Amino acid sequence: MATVSNLILYPVKGCAGSPLTRAEVLPTGVLHDRTFMFVRESDGVFRSQRSTPKLSIIRPELTVEADKLTLSAPDLPSIALDVSTEGRRLTVEIHGVWRGKAVDQGDEVAEWASTLVGEPLRLVRVAPDHERAVDDWHGTITFTDSTALHLTSLSSLDDLNARILEKGAEPVPMERFRPNIVIKDWTVPYTEDDLRDFTIGTARLRWVKPDVRCKVTMVDQPTGTSAGPEPLRTLADYRREPDGGVSFGIKVAVTTPGEVQIGDELTAL
Incomplete structure (x- = not known):
């Protein structure tokens, strides 16, 4: 049974996140x-x-x-x-x-x-009358890059870090990927890639696309300094996307708003 391990709110785009125990999920995230x-x-x-x-x-x-x-x-x-x-x-x-x-x-x-x-x-x-969407498939958004939510999993991070350690480099923390929702208890890494329509708590969500990663993942979050080349170097070995770039986690849109809490089960529909 896959459940929510972490919930993170980022009030200011690009700044540090705040952990939550419960999140109200709107159409915009x-x-x-x-x-x-x-x-x-x-x-x-x-x-x-x-x-x-x-x-x-x-x-x-x-x-x-x-x-x-x-x-x-x-x-x-x-x-x-x-x-x-x-x-x-x-x-x-x-x-x-x-x-x-x-x-x-x-x-x-x-x-x-x-x-x-x-x-x-x-x-x-x-603004109170703010309206923004990349297109209908991506859904409505605030100042996020393209979708309402970012979702990752601990099993995927464990697999990535094992590969990084094999290269003799230091593992990276999940905060480098700046997710809103982190899932635990999947035995197979990258299970999130196969999600399409799913629920967590009372919210119904849907896969939009792989989360293609940029150089933000190479920023040491506590100091705001470059700490590359990981994780992009290792992701490039096995997570290349057909249209370019490397992915980790998925971008998600909201089908039905609801409430999500730590410990809620993720149910694939």
Whole structure:
């Protein structure tokens, strides 16, 4: 019986995650997941660990009401802000294919983050009328890359790390892959690849595509520094995708919203 091992919320795209014991899953994914993101001040282009790896050391804490956001980082005083949903709107861009309006969160947090990463940034939040989807198959999303959820499994990580150890390199932690849902108790690694339609808790979910991995997986999350070439080097030995890149885990859309908790069973339909 496969069950949920970990649930993770990422309030700010590219920043550290927060563990959950229970998650409300909406059509756009875990409630409040990636509803904030940092953008380049000059043109509104999103920042992620691909371009700004130091974002990984920022730890966001969002109140239950989602009206206050606290950001903390090593060697810098934390900052708390009242979340704005009706403030000044900026034009923002994600992956060069989506442009829309997002709500700017003010000068104070912009200065805080810019000082930390050494690049002029603004923090924005999804607007109340936010609408975004790659297409109907991918489903509706917030500021995520392309789908509502990312799912991985412990058995797959164990298999990957065994291969990495054979190369004489250090194993990688699951946080490098930044999943929302981690599944345990599958005896066969990469069982998630064969999922199509499934339930966890009261949510019904569906496979969208393999999760093709980028250089974010080579960022040491606690320090925001490059720690490559693993895991991409080893994944390239056996997880190459026909259309390019290497995959680990799957991208998932929400068919029916619901609630997911640690220990819930995953049932393939």
